[in-house]
Amino acid sequence: MTGGGYDQRIVTAVTVRVPAKINLQLSVGPPRPDGYHELLTVFHAVSLYDEITVDHAGRGSVTVSGEGADTVPAGDANLAMRAAVALAKAAGLPPRRIPRTAAADGSRSGPGVSIEIRKRIPVAAGLAGGSADAAAALVACNELWRAGLSMAELAEIAAGIGSDVPFALFGGTSVGQGRGERLTPALVAGQYHWVLAFAAGGLSTADVYRTCDRIRSNRGIVVAPPRPSTELMAALRSGDPAEVGPLLSNELQPAALSLRPDLRRTLATGREYGALGAVVSGSGPTCAFLVTDAQRAVDLVVALTGAGVCRSAVRVTGPVQGAVLTSPSEVSG
Numbered sequence: 001m002t003g004g005g006y007d008q009r010i011v012t013a014v015t016v017r018v019p020a021k022i023n024l025q026l027s028v029g030p031p032r033p034d035g036y037h038e039l040l041t042v043f044h045a046v047s048l049y050d051e052i053t054v055d056h057a058g059r060g061s062v063t064v065s066g067e068g069a070d071t072v073p074a075g076d077a078n079l080a081m082r083a084a085v086a087l088a089k090a091a092g093l094p095p096r097r098i099p100r101t102a103a104a105d106g107s108r109s110g111p112g113v114s115i116e117i118r119k120r121i122p123v124a125a126g127l128a129g130g131s132a133d134a135a136a137a138l139v140a141c142n143e144l145w146r147a148g149l150s151m152a153e154l155a156e157i158a159a160g161i162g163s164d165v166p167f168a169l170f171g172g173t174s175v176g177q178g179r180g181e182r183l184t185p186a187l188v189a190g191q192y193h194w195v196l197a198f199a200a201g202g203l204s205t206a207d208v209y210r211t212c213d214r215i216r217s218n219r220g221i222v223v224a225p226p227r228p229s230t231e232l233m234a235a236l237r238s239g240d241p242a243e244v245g246p247l248l249s250n251e252l253q254p255a256a257l258s259l260r261p262d263l264r265r266t267l268a269t270g271r272e273y274g275a276l277g278a279v280v281s282g283s284g285p286t287c288a289f290l291v292t293d294a295q296r297a298v299d300l301v302v303a304l305t306g307a308g309v310c311r312s313a314v315r316v317t318g319p320v321q322g323a324v325l326t327s328p329s330e331v332s333g
């Protein structure tokens with residue numbers, strides 16, 4: 001900051017790191033008139049990160065590298081670019097600084113911002129990778145443009161981009177209600193060790209919700225309003241993974257398993273090799289396994305990959321912080 005209280009820094013090349021999420025509880029109500037489902041979910045951020053770097057550019061652009069990069073849309077369909085555009089509008093930035101998205105034919109138009117996304121979170125995997133990138137873009141562009149919006153203001157913009165985007169801003173462990181965008185931090189003791197088993201291919205979130213509705217109606221299930229599991233909340237406060245493991249639940253799991261029957265074997269193999277709990281993450285197809293400690297996590301990664309029941313597996317811990325700046329650079333203006 002220099003001179004008369006006016007922030008004259010020129011900030012360049014802002015990098016933000018943002019975590020994946022898993023759901024420790026996912027209870028799904030009936031479809032709402034707007035097509036979304038009323039949820040009660042417990043989000044938990046884990047140490048698998050995407051990284052994004054934004055910078056000033058003559059023309060708006062998105063480049064993606066890493067895990068599943070070729071399946072991530074570039075241009076105006078990219079959630080990170082949509083987040084940047086929404087932030088610019090909400091912050092009332094002068095037109096010359098508002099990024100324009102790509103034209104319908106895929107050509108770029110500017111002026112704008114360059115967004116570089118380095119992915120480690122698999123795409124369409126039930127880990128909210130796209131939402132994470134959008135949250136990272138909000139934090140990064142807020143810094144790049146010195147827009148000065150608070151986290152609460154960013155969260156409001158985030159909710160308009162996608163149901164899981166507000167959680168990716170904050171991370172930790174939170175109860176999500178509404179579409180998942182209304183958050184209340186949960187009291188959680190300790191650190192949990194997880195193994196994530198990635199599947200070949202992804203699942204469309206909308207398809208999984210539709211399949212969930214169809215299964216319920218075929219079986220004549222009357223859907224009750226989703227409620228928090230007081231047992232799970234108490235177990236999380238205890239910090240004992242052996243208490244938490246059996247309480248993991250996901251009402252989208254039957255739908256994910258009907259679309260991907262191979263995941264039954266993945267879950268069974270994890271349990272067989274000593275996981276305390278095994279659950280499909282969100283809309284899948286990633287499976288999350290809770291284990292006692294770091295060594296058990298290493299052993300389970302070896303067992304799952306050796307059994308050939310996943311594309312690959314990684315160990316992570318949670319909860320971790322949400323989107324954080326890792327390398328803002330600035331020069332005085």
Ligand code: C5P
Binds near residue numbers: 163178
């Ligand atoms: O909000 P987001 O774009 O991430 O949601 C993707 C899709 O998942 C929605 O279009 C909707 O079909 C489904 N969804 C839902 N109920 C929610 C969240 C998502 O039906 N609470």
